[in-house]
Amino acid sequence: MVKPESTVQRVLQEIADRETVSIRLLARQLGIQPQSLLGKLRPLLKKGLVVLSEGRAKVGINPDFGQVVGIDLGASHLHFALADFRGKILQDSNKRIRPEDGPRKLIAQMVEGARHLAAKAGGRLRAVAMGVPSPVDADRGIVAFAYNLPGWKNIHLVHELEEKLRVPIFLENDANMAAIGEHWRGVAEDVDNFVFIAIGTGTGSGVFVNGKLYRGRTGSAGEVYRMNIDWPRWAEDFGDSGHFENSVSGKGIAAEGRKALHPPADPGAFDLAAERDAHFVFEAFRQGDLNARSVLERIFTMLGVGLSNLAAILDPDLIVLGGGIVKGAPEFMLSTVEKVVRCIQKENTPPIKLSALEDKAQTFGAIRSALTVAYENVARRL
Numbered sequence: 001m002v003k004p005e006s007t008v009q010r011v012l013q014e015i016a017d018r019e020t021v022s023i024r025l026l027a028r029q030l031g032i033q034p035q036s037l038l039g040k041l042r043p044l045l046k047k048g049l050v051v052l053s054e055g056r057a058k059v060g061i062n063p064d065f066g067q068v069v070g071i072d073l074g075a076s077h078l079h080f081a082l083a084d085f086r087g088k089i090l091q092d093s094n095k096r097i098r099p100e101d102g103p104r105k106l107i108a109q110m111v112e113g114a115r116h117l118a119a120k121a122g123g124r125l126r127a128v129a130m131g132v133p134s135p136v137d138a139d140r141g142i143v144a145f146a147y148n149l150p151g152w153k154n155i156h157l158v159h160e161l162e163e164k165l166r167v168p169i170f171l172e173n174d175a176n177m178a179a180i181g182e183h184w185r186g187v188a189e190d191v192d193n194f195v196f197i198a199i200g201t202g203t204g205s206g207v208f209v210n211g212k213l214y215r216g217r218t219g220s221a222g223e224v225y226r227m228n229i230d231w232p233r234w235a236e237d238f239g240d241s242g243h244f245e246n247s248v249s250g251k252g253i254a255a256e257g258r259k260a261l262h263p264p265a266d267p268g269a270f271d272l273a274a275e276r277d278a279h280f281v282f283e284a285f286r287q288g289d290l291n292a293r294s295v296l297e298r299i300f301t302m303l304g305v306g307l308s309n310l311a312a313i314l315d316p317d318l319i320v321l322g323g324g325i326v327k328g329a330p331e332f333m334l335s336t337v338e339k340v341v342r343c344i345q346k347e348n349t350p351p352i353k354l355s356a357l358e359d360k361a362q363t364f365g366a367i368r369s370a371l372t373v374a375y376e377n378v379a380r381r382l
Helices: 007-018 023-030 035-049 101-123 157-165 174-185 239-247 250-261 279-286 290-314 330-348 358-379
Strands: 020-022 050-053 058-061 067-071 078-085 089-096 125-132 142-145 154-155 169-173 194-199 202-208 212-214 320-321 350-354
Touching: 007 020, 007 023, 007 035, 007 058, 007 358, 020 154, 020 290, 023 035, 023 058, 035 050, 050 290, 067 101, 067 174, 067 358, 078 101, 078 358, 089 101, 089 202, 089 279, 089 358, 101 125, 101 157, 125 157, 125 174, 125 194, 125 358, 157 169, 169 358, 174 194, 174 202, 174 212, 174 330, 174 358, 202 239, 239 250, 239 290, 250 279, 250 290, 279 290, 290 320, 290 330, 320 330, 330 350
Parallel strands: 067 125, 125 169, 194 320, 320 350
Antiparallel strands: 020 058, 050 058, 067 078, 078 089, 142 154, 194 202, 202 212
């Protein structure tokens, strides 16, 4: 939340950070007497924003005060989740998309999906947050360049959504959003310095430094897809995806898999989403296909080299692997990556864990971000 301007706003921030807390502990945290705290709570209670429980010994955010929607935009899907005002997911839905349809149609699908979920639940929608596969200008709400989504360059997405949904909108890079989710409800909870690696159709990362998301000079911190781990190829043009993502990604695995496995052509698979789907490689791996194993081992080794480079620069407390691709062969990925990083980093190898939230980390990050925006919006009116 923004820096509180009044004691009542500070009280709300402290409660929001904990969802529910004892009156005595909260009073001690704020440096006031419990009776004084109850006085500060009156406007929040009157608004219905907070509720007392356990004989007025505890106070918490009222989950029924409103609802928020988190949206995960990928290169082949839209995932929506509706949560109450404490972040409990009430409903969710998935929609497969055609990335080649362009921004207009996808924005219409976002609006329709958010409205549909909110209408089904019947509560008041307070805010929406979404993660997108692109660097973003968070201050102006602009999608800079989502190269996996044709036509998505300098799109004023926040303005478009606010105009149609009439609620505050928060926009963030998808890997950053996933890192927020993992820090809130995943294995990185209470970890101040960590890197979240998101491997889906593309590849990105979110970086937390001293307990806060690090965005960098242009909002592009963590865009590891452009990292090059093969220096003789430094001048090659890998297109918009860059060297690292050209292999270490769902589309990279799919491309290498087609070369090694020669899967039969699917006459119905003519769109970009189908072309980037690496499912057949993982299925062959699970069936014991040695060519599939060789493809994945080579790509996971590249991932390990990339993680070792990040560890050398950032010296994080933790590296988290997440995204849809991790679900394909999680144990094999983790063992291969750990072997490579240990070999390079020696005794300085950071812990490496699989995401506790799997491919839902970005959704949890969007819900957390939407709640923060909603709390801030309410706090300004106190």
